Amino acid sequence: MLQILVPLLIDALANAALIFFVAVGLTLVFSVLRILNVAHGSFYSIGAYAAASIGLWIVGAGLPGWLTFPSLVLSAALVAGLFGPLMEKGLVRWTYGKSEAVQILVTFGLFLILEDLQRMVFGVNSLYEDTPMQLLGSIEIGGVVYLNYQLLLIALAVLTIVGLKLLIGHTRIGRLIAAVVADREVSQAMGINTDRVFMLAFTLGVFLAALGGAFATPTSGVTPGLGADTMVLAFAVAAIGGLGRIEGAAVAAVIVAVVRVLAIYYAPAFDAVAPYIVMLVVLLIRPYGLFGSVATRRI
Template identity: 35%
Template sequence: MHVLLGLALGAIYILLAAGLTIVYGLLDVVNFAHGVFYMLGAYAVFLVISLTGSFWIGLASAAIITGLIGALAEVFLLRPLYEKHQLYPLLLTFGFSVAVPDLMKVVFGLIGKTVDYPEALSGFILLGNIPFPKYRLFIIVLTAVVMTSLWLFLKKSDLGMVMRAATLNSRMVEALGIDVARIWTVGFSIGVGLAALGGAVAAPMVSASPDMGVDITVESFVVVVLGGLGSLAGAVTGGLIIGQVVSFVSLFAGQYSKVAIFIVMFIVLLVRPRGLFGEAGRH
């Protein structure tokens, strides 16, 4: 049971870590506002469900709407800072992480907004003799589908291959006549869209609240560092490991579950400073 619960939690970490990895790999930007987009995804699913009554429309809309917000933020706020000091984008995203939650408190109030489980996914399903929540099983399956689709997109599609090339050498790609700035926008939009999807699927379990992205941002960075900066395989592996750690530590000593993930990261980095799948160096 706790292995499966850990998989469900790890699935949310994977979505967030994969988004961080894409943004860092393409733009070389450490996005401290990643938890903000996670939170915006939760509020987006709440608003769309309120308007349409459909959880499924809300889930798809949350990723799309937040991805578009991310694209606008990249074009008008981040892009002017790329040619300036490398700390400026970091400081901007940090400012976002402080300002946007306060704005959401003004608009929506301090009380979290509950999101109902879809009727088809409420209750339990028997896995062998073990009752397991249908919704958490859905999260595991959804994340597997999303990550497989993302891998196929990056490996097989023309745009995905251009994105991978831009990650390795953006100047070479630009020299071939490709609009690298547009690739950066698409990559940032995909990255924050994955974070928003994580927030949308988490909303029925934790409710949408302005500060819900604070802790998850730190935990997402732990997953990325554990797996290795810039590695999607590392994001998946790190998410699975941290999900299991939190699940099993919560079983025996719940108050130490958050501390445990930092201990695991510390141990891994002592043995392998670049993370499990990280490259030996970066330009």
């Protein structure tokens, strides 16, 4: 029995780690900026393309293979540094305070632009670079072989959760973010530069999404359309956990990943719809998500 359950659990947790990076970035942006960024999935796929391209260049240049590990984080940092401030200042900032319909339409337009930009830069062929996974190899536990890279992903997701909680609760920028989330107008009256907080929060969200894409590259590669598939799944996870809740994104990612893995193993026909069935059930019972709460809204 354990020989069946343990591999399922490892697969689910590794899958949950990748989903978590995207969903937590989405929920962080929503909690601070109060916008549903439909283009968020594009940053995931751009991070994946950047990581694959840099990794292939490292291998092709004959450089040490271990350089592909820091290149994954570097790829996400480059995507965040390039697109975060540019998109927030140039486009997203103009949607603050607008209706949800306007925000969704604007960010959906941005999503279409970014998807076409990816095709122009990277073409329509798939990219695959698995050096980090090959270097780490595998380990056998109880007669079952696991990829060490999968275990690394789980550890990195846990470290990210801890890091975000420490950032929000024990740093100056974290306290500024918490103040803006609590009351934007009062924060402005107190002299907090909310525009800078918004830009930093949006850039951090882009970094987390791109990081998820970069970490996914060694296991699954990157193909055209990856951003759209990831975005829909990230919305489901964020909705299940409760928009704006970091711990909710983590728990929801695990739930969705477990359901997907069980569907793949036992009911492949339901693989694609299983996460959304879970979302439907959760939202019917708790419309504000597992960790969300009812809040007053100014109209």
